Amino acid sequence: MPFLDISVWEQNFQALMRQEKPGVKWSLKLDNSIFPNKVASGWTQFQQSAVAQFCCSSCYRSWASVQVKILCHIYLDTWKSQGQVLMRVFAQRCQKCSSSNFEVPEFSKESMMMVLERLAQHILERYFGHTPKKTPVIRGVRVGKPHDAANCERCALGYCCGKSSIGNKATPSKPPGSSPGSHSSPLQPPNGNGTAPELRDVGKGLLFIGVAVLFALAFRKAL
Structure with missing residues (x-):
């Protein structure tokens, strides 16, 4: 399933949230202008790693990765019962080509749902006080290779991923309630x-x- 079909991602995300909180409307949009640890007032940040496939547009080599970095900025307007999620998926480039481009990943339906389930669970815990659940994993996926920082878009932008796996990470921010603003102001x-x-x-x-x-x-x- 192509990653860029964000409408499919949004529909599945909305269905997950309606199961638990039918009174709150949520939107999910792509936004390549957001960055790690640069969160606007009233928003929160959630990061996770996922499984996806890549294909080099130069040599057509394909590879799978369990280190696909996904960043989400989240805002909930409690007065309007509306929530927003801005999502950025960081690209990777081919290890074999000397001048390869950063390629957008493609996700299987299983992997897509796992990403959305983690996101939904984080929102339910962070904003609605739900009990934490065990993070789901895809069976049969090996997590042993080191992260390829030289070909990771997130690392190339200066946000080193370090030693990472398929786990997830939430970063606290200022308490929600204020109006969303620019996503370019770093935390002080x-x-x-x-x-x-x-x-x-x-x-x-x-x-x-x-x-x-x-x-x-x-x-x-x-x-």
């Missing part, structure tokens, strides 16, 4: 110098204790 550290106030307070306390101990030792020697 707790303060200007990147140090949490609690850590600074602990450091001050330890410094004070150290000075007091030294003063007491010097006073005893003087006696």
